Structures are given as C-alpha cells and as structure tokens.
Amino acid sequence: MANIKVAIRVRPPNARESADGGRLAVQVEDKFVKIRNAKLDGRTDGHVDSREKLLEFCFDYCYWSADPAAPHYASQEEVFQDLGVSVLSGASEGYNVCLFAYGQTGSGKTYTMMGTPDSLGLTPRICQGLFRSEDSFPDGQNSSRVEISFLEIYNERVRDLLRRGDQKKRPSLKVREHPEKGPYVQGEIPVDQRK
Numbered sequence: 001m002a003n004i005k006v007a008i009r010v011r012p013p014n015a016r017e018s019a020d021g022g023r024l025a026v027q028v029e030d031k032f033v034k035i036r037n038a039k040l041d042g043r044t045d046g047h048v049d050s051r052e053k054l055l056e057f058c059f060d061y062c063y064w065s066a067d068p069a070a071p072h073y074a075s076q077e078e079v080f081q082d083l084g085v086s087v088l089s090g091a092s093e094g095y096n097v098c099l100f101a102y103g104q105t106g107s108g109k110t111y112t113m114m115g116t117p118d119s120l121g122l123t124p125r126i127c128q129g130l131f132r133s134e135d136s137f138p139d140g141q142n143s144s145r146v147e148i149s150f151l152e153i154y155n156e157r158v159r160d161l162l163r164r165g166d167q168k169k170r171p172s173l174k175v176r177e178h179p180e181k182g183p184y185v186q187g188e189i190p191v192d193q194r195k
C-alpha cells in the first residue's frame with residue numbers, strides 16, 4: 001500500500017466569486033476531478049473546439065464541499081474519517097505521520113486543517129483522538145510522551161507558530177537533514193520549553 005495519500009477538496013465559491021458571477025469549472029466524481037473550460041460554456045454553434053477538452057485528474061480522495069446541499073457533500077467529519085483516522089492509527093503504531101495542506105491563498109487550507117468552533121477541522125479532531133487513545137492504553141502502559149510542533153511555510157520562510165513575540169522580526173528557521181533522523185527544523189523550540 002502506498003504510504004502517501006493525496007486528497008483534493010473543492011470549497012464553496014467565496015463572496016467575490018459569487019458576486020462576479022463565477023461558474024464552477026470543476027466537478028468531482030469518485031476519485032476523479034474533472035475540469036472543463038468554463039469560458040466556452042453556452043456555445044450554441046455546435047463547433048468542436050479543442051479547448052473543450054475535459055481534463056481529468058485522479059487522487060486517492062476527492063471531496064466535493066462546494067455545496068452543503070449536494071448529496072455527495074463532504075463534511076469535516078467525512079474528511080476526518082478518511083484522513084485523520086489513518087493519521088491516528090499510523091501514529092498509534094509508532095510511525096511518524098505527516099499531514100499537510102497545500103493550495104493557493106483562500107483555497108481552504110485553514111478551514112480543512114483547523115476549521116471553526118462549530119465545524120472542527122482535522123487538527124483539533126486528531127488532537128482529541130490522540131488523547132482519547134491514551135485513555136485506552138493496554139494495562140501496564142500508563143504514560144506516554146506527546147511532542148507538538150506547529151510550523152508555517154510561507155513564501156519559502158519557515159515560522160514556528162507556537163513561538164510568542166513578533167514573528168516578522170525573527171529570521172526564517174532553517175530546514176536541515178539529520179543523517180539518521182531525516183529532515184528537521186533547526187531552532188524550533190520543544191513545546192515543554194516554551195514560555
């Protein structure tokens with residue numbers, strides 16, 4: 001089984017896109033995202049145009065969250081059941097797991113990862129799951145150690161989001177490679193040393 005999974009999520013149009021009369025160029029079917037050239041919509045001349053080609057891309061998961069009323073609408077819970085639960089099971093088996101959101105500004109990364117108080121995203125749900133699984137440790141194992149880091153990579157600058165103070169005044173942290181442990185961020189402060 002591949003150890004990297006890639007998911008794509010389509011968010012609802014924002015106020016500006018709706019006000020501009022934007023049309024969705026994307027549709028989701030099972031594991032496929034299909035993109036059509038919306039500029040050609042409404043042509044009635046029957047002319048075949050090579051630009052009408054439908055582009056199809058396959059992912060491990062495709063989530064349609066553009067319209068909450070749609071029958072195949074993907075909620076935060078559904079995204080968690082697919083992605084968050086596998087992170088939790090991997091972590092409980094002792095694997096290093098990583099989940100990251102990638103996309104242009106306003107594409108829905110924060111909503112998917114953090115969510116809102118009424119609609120929790122992956123990070124709070126995974127944290128809840130981590131501590132819930134501590135409650136169900138086998139007999140004899142009554143302690144565990146949890147380390148947390150929270151980093152942002154923006155414009156190729158790495159920032160420690162758990163560090164207090166004015167981040168903008170601090171230099172970007174460096175990503176280094178340890179010969180045995182692999183990549184790490186130099187200068188990141190362990191959570192128990194933060195003030």
Ligand SMILES: Nc1ncnc2c1ncn2[C@@H]1O[C@H](COP(=O)(O)OP(=O)(O)OP(=O)(O)O)[C@@H](O)[C@H]1O
Binds near residue numbers: 012065103108
């Ligand atoms: N699946 C979704 N359902 C409902 N609203 C969403 C969804 N995804 C994103 N949004 C809304 O779209 C807007 C932009 O999303 P968000 O802030 O998560 O984007 P972002 O990728 O984190 O942007 P940036 O990189 O600029 O921080 C927000 O108002 C958010 O609430």
